[in-house]
Amino acid sequence: MAHGEVVPTHPTGLANWNPSVGPTGSxxxxxxxxxxxxxxxxxxxxxxxxxxxxxxxxxxxxxxTAASAESLLDGLGPDAPYAVLLAVSPGQRVVEVVTGPEAARRVSDRAARLAVLGVVSACTDGDIGGALVTGVRHRTTG
Structure with missing residues (x-):
């Protein structure tokens, strides 16, 4: 996955992902x-x-959403080439994973897909905080 390339992460077909379910905070x-x-x-x-x-x-x-995620990655400045960004928009039912070019060489597309599946699963259960944690953990182990 090259810099700016976004793993297809829209959870289409996942009818159980309910964006109205979310964290208990304000x-x-x-x-x-x-x-x-x-x-x-x-x-x-x-x-x-x-x-x-x-x-x-x-x-x-x-x-x-993909352009927004890329912009967020670019906002990391000099760290962007070595960065992995996990962006979750529950209201839009979207998860984006974007990597800089150096990070893309070291983290597989499979890991990104597993991260997305883990995030969607946790969101389905209403655990947005757990979804973010799961996404980062999958990105390092996949």
Whole structure:
């Protein structure tokens, strides 16, 4: 997967993915403090394990979700070539995984697809925080 290439991640055909199910937090703070701490720990572990930069985004991705995800990756500046971005937009029922060119050489498309499946499964259960954690973990083990 080259820089800017987005793994096809729209969960079409997954009728059980209900975007109205989500975290128990408020709209301004959809994840609890413990969920954020766990996500931070998992990202730090993934970065230490792989030497890559991991980033997670939760929110609306606009009309062109792939372009928005690519823009978020580019926003990582000099880290972008070595970055893996997991973007989840529950309201749009979209998960995007984007990698920089150096990260793409080291993390397989299979891992990205497994990450998406794990994210969708956790979202189906209403666990958005767990979905982000699962996505990052799959990206390092697939």
């Amino acid at each position: 709209e301004d703070h959809p994840l609890t403090t413990s969920q954020l701490e766990l996500l931070d720990d998992v990202i730090r572990e993934a970065e230490r394990f792989t030497g890559l930069r991991f980033s997670a985004y939760l929110g609306d991705l606009g009309a062109n």
